[in-house]
Amino acid sequence: MTTSVTLTVCFDAPFWVGVLEIAEAGEVRATRHVFGSEPTDAELYQFLLRHGTALLERAQANPAVPVETRHPVRHNPKRAVRLAAREAARVAQGRRSTASQEALRLELEQRKSSAAAESKRRKQDEAERKYALAQAKRKRRKRGH
Template identity: 50%
Template sequence: MSGVPEAASSGRHFGGAASSPAVPSQGREVKRVNPKRAAKLAARAAAKVSSRSTASQEALRLELESRKAEAVDDRRARRREAADHKHEVARRKRIERRRDR
């Protein structure tokens, strides 16, 4: 036993004390929404509905998105190449230090 009375460890009421029945909550039934968040969501929804663009605007938007994705890929590749180069330089230095011993 871990020092806990039998009644408490089995989930029963400790010391014979019974708990009172659940009381229904008197809280607000409708949760208040942050007014700034509500305004932001409303503006976003209005922008989606009213942003009917022409075909040329849609083409420009798609081109911009594809260029952004390409730039992300290029940046990721350059970062990976730089990390590989740094790793290779460190490896060469380690080998060279070992040879000098």
């Protein structure tokens, strides 16, 4: 079983974004990290030394998306050259694979749902706190103090 890990850094206006993809057993897991300004090679190296493990753990925690396996189709050699050039241009521009895009979408949905649940819990706690303060204030007024 082979596992490949790739970190692709690309410009996703207005920030530079790193996309970490873990491909294993026909599945891809991905996560992204926003760098802000363009990171140099030395900064990327330091970032991976400091935060690489956490980034890998974050990617492993995300749901796996199956990668479509295509059976090789015999093409005209000229068509094969055009397809290879198109794929090389896609990689050069930093575009992510569709499987990693799907994995990032699933990660975003998970973060949204957990953030919404946390926000709802905080609002309920705040409402309960305000209600308790109002009850205490009402009791103080009733006592006449």
